[in-house]
Amino acid sequence: MNMDTASFQFVLYGLAAALLSNLSRSRLWRSIVLSAATVVFLALLDRNPLHFIPLAGFLLVGYGGLFLIQRGLPKAQVLSILGVIVAYIWLKKYSFLPAASFLHSFYFTIGLSYIFFRVLHLLIESGDRGEEPRVGIGAYLLYTLNFTTLVSGPIQRYDEFARDQFAEQPIPLGIRVVGLQIERIIRGFFKVNVLAMILNFAREDAYIQLTHPMPPGLKLYAAFRLVIIYPIFLYANFSGYIDIVIALARLMRVRLPENFDRPFSASSVMDFWNRWHMTLSNWLKNYVYNPLLLTLMRRFSSPGAGPFLGVFCFFVTFFLIGVWHGRTSEFIFFGVLTGGGMSINKLWQIWLVKVLGRKGYKTLAANPVYIAAGRGLNFSWFAFTLFWFWAGWAQIKTAAGSLSPLQWLGVWAAVFLSATVVLAVWESVRALLLSIRTSEGPVLTSRYARVVYASALGFAACVLTILLNQPAPGLVYKAF
Amino acid sequence: MPDTFSQSERDADRALSVGGETHAAEYEESGGRRKTSALDWIVLPLISAATIAIFCGGIRLISYLEFAHLKWLPGRCIVQSGSVLHGVPNSVCTERNYYSQLVEYRFNSCGDRTPFDCRQKPEGVYRIVLIGSSNPMGYEVPAESTLSERLSAALSRRTGRRVEVYNASLNGSSGAPSNLANRMSRTMALQPDLILWVMNAWDINPDKSEDQIRDEALQGSPRILRALRLLFTETRAGYWMREILYRSQSLYTAAYLKRIQNEAQTHATPNDEEHERMRLVSLDVRTIVDRAKADGVPVVVAFLPDRAVADAFSMSPRPAGIEPDRLNNELHTVLAGKGAIFADVVPDLRKALNLDGLYDPFGAHLNAEGHAFLTQILENFLTSGVVPALSVNEQAQSERIQQ
Numbered sequence: 075m076n077m078d079t080a081s082f083q084f085v086l087y088g089l090a091a092a093l094l095s096n097l098s099r100s101r102l103w104r105s106i107v108l109s110a111a112t113v114v115f116l117a118l119l120d121r122n123p124l125h126f127i128p129l130a131g132f133l134l135v136g137y138g139g140l141f142l143i144q145r146g147l148p149k150a151q152v153l154s155i156l157g158v159i160v161a162y163i164w165l166k167k168y169s170f171l172p173a174a175s176f177l178h179s180f181y182f183t184i185g186l187s188y189i190f191f192r193v194l195h196l197l198i199e200s201g202d203r204g205e206e207p208r209v210g211i212g213a214y215l216l217y218t219l220n221f222t223t224l225v226s227g228p229i230q231r232y233d234e235f236a237r238d239q240f241a242e243q244p245i246p247l248g249i250r251v252v253g254l255q256i257e258r259i260i261r262g263f264f265k266v267n268v269l270a271m272i273l274n275f276a277r278e279d280a281y282i283q284l285t286h287p288m289p290p291g292l293k294l295y296a297a298f299r300l301v302i303i304y305p306i307f308l309y310a311n312f313s314g315y316i317d318i319v320i321a322l323a324r325l326m327r328v329r330l331p332e333n334f335d336r337p338f339s340a341s342s343v344m345d346f347w348n349r350w351h352m353t354l355s356n357w358l359k360n361y362v363y364n365p366l367l368l369t370l371m372r373r374f375s376s377p378g379a380g381p382f383l384g385v386f387c388f389f390v391t392f393f394l395i396g397v398w399h400g401r402t403s404e405f406i407f408f409g410v411l412t413g414g415g416m417s418i419n420k421l422w423q424i425w426l427v428k429v430l431g432r433k434g435y436k437t438l439a440a441n442p443v444y445i446a447a448g449r450g451l452n453f454s455w456f457a458f459t460l461f462w463f464w465a466g467w468a469q470i471k472t473a474a475g476s477l478s479p480l481q482w483l484g485v486w487a488a489v490f491l492s493a494t495v496v497l498a499v500w501e502s503v504r505a506l507l508l509s510i511r512t513s514e515g516p517v518l519t520s521r522y523a524r525v526v527y528a529s530a531l532g533f534a535a536c537v538l539t540i541l542l543n544q545p546a547p548g549l550v551y552k553a554f
Numbered sequence: 555m556p557d558t559f560s561q562s563e564r565d566a567d568r569a570l571s572v573g574g575e576t577h578a579a580e581y582e583e584s585g586g587r588r589k590t591s592a593l594d595w596i597v598l599p600l601i602s603a604a605t606i607a608i609f610c611g612g613i614r615l616i617s618y619l620e621f622a623h624l625k626w627l628p629g630r631c632i633v634q635s636g637s638v639l640h641g642v643p644n645s646v647c648t649e650r651n652y653y654s655q656l657v658e659y660r661f662n663s664c665g666d667r668t669p670f671d672c673r674q675k676p677e678g679v680y681r682i683v684l685i686g687s688s689n690p691m692g693y694e695v696p697a698e699s700t701l702s703e704r705l706s707a708a709l710s711r712r713t714g715r716r717v718e719v720y721n722a723s724l725n726g727s728s729g730a731p732s733n734l735a736n737r738m739s740r741t742m743a744l745q746p747d748l749i750l751w752v753m754n755a756w757d758i759n760p761d762k763s764e765d766q767i768r769d770e771a772l773q774g775s776p777r778i779l780r781a782l783r784l785l786f787t788e789t790r791a792g793y794w795m796r797e798i799l800y801r802s803q804s805l806y807t808a809a810y811l812k813r814i815q816n817e818a819q820t821h822a823t824p825n826d827e828e829h830e831r832m833r834l835v836s837l838d839v840r841t842i843v844d845r846a847k848a849d850g851v852p853v854v855v856a857f858l859p860d861r862a863v864a865d866a867f868s869m870s871p872r873p874a875g876i877e878p879d880r881l882n883n884e885l886h887t888v889l890a891g892k893g894a895i896f897a898d899v900v901p902d903l904r905k906a907l908n909l910d911g912l913y914d915p916f917g918a919h920l921n922a923e924g925h926a927f928l929t930q931i932l933e934n935f936l937t938s939g940v941v942p943a944l945s946v947n948e949q950a951q952s953e954r955i956q957q
Contacts, residue, residue, distance in 0.1 A: 272799075272802075272805070274804075275802045275804040275805040275808065276802060276804075278803075278804035278869075279802050279803050279804050279805075282803060282804070282868050282869060282910075283908070285870075286868040286909070287905060287906065287907045287908070287909075288907055288908050289907055289908065292908060521594065521598065522597075522598070522601055525598050525601045525602050525605070526601060526602075526605050528602075529601070529602040529603075529605040529606055530605050530606075530609060533605070533606045533609050533610075534609070537795070538795075541792070541795055541796060541799060542799065542805070542809070543809065543812055544808055544809075544812065
């Protein structure tokens with residue numbers, strides 16, 4: 075059925091579930107529909123119930139911990155958190171554990187990482203819920219397995235989920251909101267099934283051309299394309315799916331958190347991670363960065379140490395983001411680069427403030443040329459780190475050996491300059507278009523303009539889907 | 555747009571704050587602020603329909619302009635007789651296919667695409683008769699860029715003697731081994747000193763075309779679906795869009811794999827049908843080689859993989875379903891046992907700069923660059939000593955180097 079991606083079947087399934095859900099405003103009915111839709115969704119992903127046993131065990135460990143914490147059992151929180159982390163590492167078969175300890179039969183792991191974040195969030199927060207009602211097993215399963223967020227997130231907080239899902243009066247769903255969600259589904263479908271698919275083929279072409287006999291000019295061009303295409307592909311692939319699930323959930327009267335906020339407009343690495351996979355960044359901010367920083371600040375109370383402790387905490391937090399993505403040494407290196415980028419960015423900021431003073435730094439940070447160069451640099455850095463995200467060491471070695479160091483330097487310089495110029499032009503054009511307004515707001519976001527581009531994208535998606543005649547591409551973030 | 559540099563200096567925690575939390579609400583609100591009037595129920599669908607109409611019209615207009623001068627060869631210079639095609643003697647036609655430039659086809663008095671006389675071989679000329687189907691014929695390629703014309707010039711230059719590569723190939727099923735075997739009397743009447751047979755994958759496995767597969771798949775489908783498919787694939791606009799998309803090697807290979815998957819066939823392992831085809835090919839090869847040998851004419855055979863198979867050489871991991879060397883190796887075995895000389899062009903093809911760029915976007919035919927590259931490979935092979943009469947003339951070679 076191809077349900078674990080942004081396929082036409084998945085969209086239809088989600089729309090059917092939303093339609094059923096809206097037959098009654100009762101929270102019981104909506105919960106029954108969501109539960110049934112989730113169970114059927116899981117069954118469509120894997121027909122063999124035995125494959126779900128390890129996942130069920132994982133969820134049981136989580137709920138057991140939650141149950142004990144909610145009853146005030148001392149040390150239950152620490153033990154259950156540790157238990158869930160160990161169970162997760164074991165089920166994901168991290169390579170530092172002995173292979174003999176793993177289950178060798180096939181079992182269902184789709185969405186396990188996202189379930190893990192939700193379960194940990196519940197365990198950490200449940201101690202502080204105070205007078206709030208306890209989380210029952212039904213609500214727990216509905217929250218952790220919700221079919222709209224199961225495969226690739228976004229990572230929603232429980233209180234936000236419960237606020238909408240279990241509300242006596244569900245959030246309104248007027249014709250305008252429905253129209254906006256339909257438009258968003260079309261946009262997401264186009265991003266994943268057309269844009270990301272074509273970009274993925276283009277990246278494969280570029281890799282082949284780079285690593286095989288080719289005239290030197292074409293090789294340089296292939297290297298340039300290889301570098302710039304993957305970040306855009308990844309954005310289209312991930313954010314397109316997120317667009318679809320946010321819209322489907324909204325049609326079921328649940329507001330999911332945003333996961334992207336125009337990430338390539340970011341003018342620095344730190345800014346970028348505020349805009350890319352935002353729910354993951356936010357989760358790590360709450361549960362890794364903040365506690366770690368507080369602990370270190372208590373331990374090292376010198377005022378001068380504060381910024382540098384922050385740098386260290388950035389490194390640890392974003393190193394963990396890299397490691398979360400996979401179990402191989404490539405992902406560890408990706409984590410080192412991501413954490414390193416954040417730390418260097420922060421150190422640069424500290425140094426500039428020291429050299430220029432706060433006012434001077436603010437002036438510089440507001441300079442359009444500085445911002446444009448920052449965008450270009452951020453894009454180039456992200457593209458560089460992503461080599462360890464999509465390629466293995468052998469592929470990276472082959473690609474690196476295809477050009478001389480000087481040629482690579484030229485390619486990266488071209489990437490930086492192109493990204494700087496193109497993103498600056500993009501931002502300017504966008505600002506210009508948004509400045510064309512009527513009394514109701516920007517023309518570009520009017521319902522008429524939205525209908526135009528939703529129709530255009532929908533039509534293009536239909537035509538190209540028929541022409542390409544390929545199955546919906548897999549979601550990169552499904553694997554994590 | 556907020557700048558995190560300036561924000562984050564307040565404290566380190568700030569840099570991780572999620573600036574887009576209210577994004578969904580804003581997004582909804584941006585639409586929610588505007589009121590939907592009764593008129594919108596008419597205007598908005600009309601806008602949508604107009605947008606789609608403009609898109610359709612735009613694509614149709616571009617493709618119409620792009621393919622304004624399509625011309626077709628069959629029926630004018632090529633006619634069908636029984637199951638095979640024949641060139642019309644002394645005819646001149648131009649054709650512009652969807653994916654080629656305007657190409658002139660000039661047929662001699664015997665209906666072959668060659669400037670050479672079919673009746674009388676000039677004194678002292680070493681004549682190679684080139685047989686096969688569309689690729690050796692030079693389909694979609696101007697005459698001066700075809701394998702036969704290039705090879706004539708290259709071999710004459712290299713060997714120091716006058717060499718004619720007489721192009722007796724014709725596109726379509728005329729190049730199938732069984733038809734070539736049936737036409738051997740005609741081929742021998744051209745007085746060859748050597749027969750060069752360039753074989754396409756399609757000659758051996760005439761798999762169904764994309765169009766045939768689509769037609770079969772659509773049998774019994776709702777009319778609307780069939781109409782949509784036809785609209786997007788069989789029209790000029792469909793060809794125009796596919797031509798653009800198929801410029802991507804990976805995308806073309808994926809489409810090809812989908813096609814052979816639809817046909818339930820694979821190029822990795824031969825099935826019973828393919829075994830039977832190869833058995834028949836070996837019988838035809840025996841007929842051709844025996845007939846040529848009877849007149850003391852050697853037969854050189856080269857196998858030319860199609861674009862998807864050639865592309866698979868450079869893809870890692872190799873696409874499942876394609877084993878690029880299989881057919882070449884099988885033919886090598888069959889031909890060696892029948893007394894033909896096998897010119898293995900695949901190892902040299904692998905070394906080509908931009909191998910994918912040697913084929914047309916739809917993958918069946920070599921383009922002009924492809925013909926030039928194949929000429930180079932065959933020139934080297936034929937002058938390497940396998941055909942003594944074409945061994946390199948040292949004097950001509952040194953003169954050439956000096957030039």
